[in-house]
Amino acid sequence: MARAKSDPSKPTKNPFKRIWQVYQTVKTVDPTIGRWMLGAFVLVMLVGLAIGLLMGHPWATLFVSLPIALLAGMIVLARRGEAAAYRQMEGQKGATLGGLSAIRRGWYYEQEPVAADAQRATELDNAAVVFRALGRPGVVLFAEGPHGRAAKLLEKEKKKVARVAPGVPIHTYHVGSGEGELPVKKIRWTLTRLRPALSKEEMSVVNKRLKSLPGIRQAIPAGVDPTRARMDRKALRGR
Template identity: 40%
Template sequence: MSQLDPSSMSRRQQYLETYRLTRQSDPRIGLLLLGTFVVAAVVGFAIFWLLPGGGIFGWIISVVGALLLGALAVMIVFGRRAQRAAYARMEGQPGAAAAALTMLRRGWTTEPAIAFTKQQDVVHRVVGPPGIVLVGEGNANRLRPLLTDQRKKHERVLYEVPVQEVVVGAGEGQVPLPKLVRTVMKLDRKVKPAEITDILNRVKALDAQRGKIPLPKGPMPTSMKGMRGNLRGR
């Protein structure tokens, strides 16, 4: 996995790095994107050619429309394939859920590894419209008491704020890593935007009581935050 920091790259470097990493797990991505561009460009040309007009102006509009539609289709397909490849690389790694949670949009705040075990079972915290979301990854049996303990601590400080739990994994009642962000964003909105700032200030006080804790040992996946615009096709 690349050791480069995506947030320090230019937009062009981010696209190249995203393509390089995607190609490692999806070797045919180049042919797929080329085919997507050709098909979309042909469709775009036909659509614009059928519009009223003609002559040289009609040709220019049709060619420009074909190029724009082809580029748009490539960005959409590339974004989806790159995101799928990124999740595949992170799957099973300690901290993969924290890396995935960086894909959350503005209005969400993630604090990784607020609690963990020696076996690298980890609990992350997300503050957003649903309130507090505790995201656990690791062994379900070891996570249960860890999540319960964190829920109680947060409810003591934020007794009127909803605290919800999500466990990442492939087991029953768990959320697969690729669906984590979507699942969190679909949770019921129970907190007004104006209240989130107050919640963040109060969890800072809770974190101060907890003190500085060392992160679990082992490789941590590269954050997806710097590349999320590319992965969304923007």
């Protein structure tokens, strides 16, 4: 009986094969990754050898340096792989989601835009869109697309959020690679440096209120205007 061939596109549980798969993927967008990894490995080994020569035990320090050198190579692979991924995202519609996905915990964010403004339904590539995230610093709105339409859409979404969550800080950014824009790779860095303003309990309540807002695929129920809901700080704390 012929042995079934494995599918290279499927993730493997073998850590060495996984590293090789990651390396191959990164190499397609960063052909120099091999030289950088080798450089990091050699540098650590040379430092270890120099220390060993000074101590009179070169072989012992080389033995200790080997796993550290391998770790250095893996760190270079991870860092340059992340940088290459961000370079691919730049200028792509929905790049904001790539930046938000790098955040490990402590934030709620939507998997699709909460608002969009296109001249025609078929012109989504040139549309202005807004993504929304919620964390302890408050609500953060990220716009993509042409500046004029994106600014109007941001202001509209900011007013909607302010009506359902008065008193909650609202931060706005325009994501892109141009002057005055927030690069995708700096989204995580920017969010982690915002000052906390909400407790976890308040975040949970605000998240529920935000989900009541109509999105780009969600119609407003007849006779109900969710943007007219009011909330104060006492309500947020559940008092």
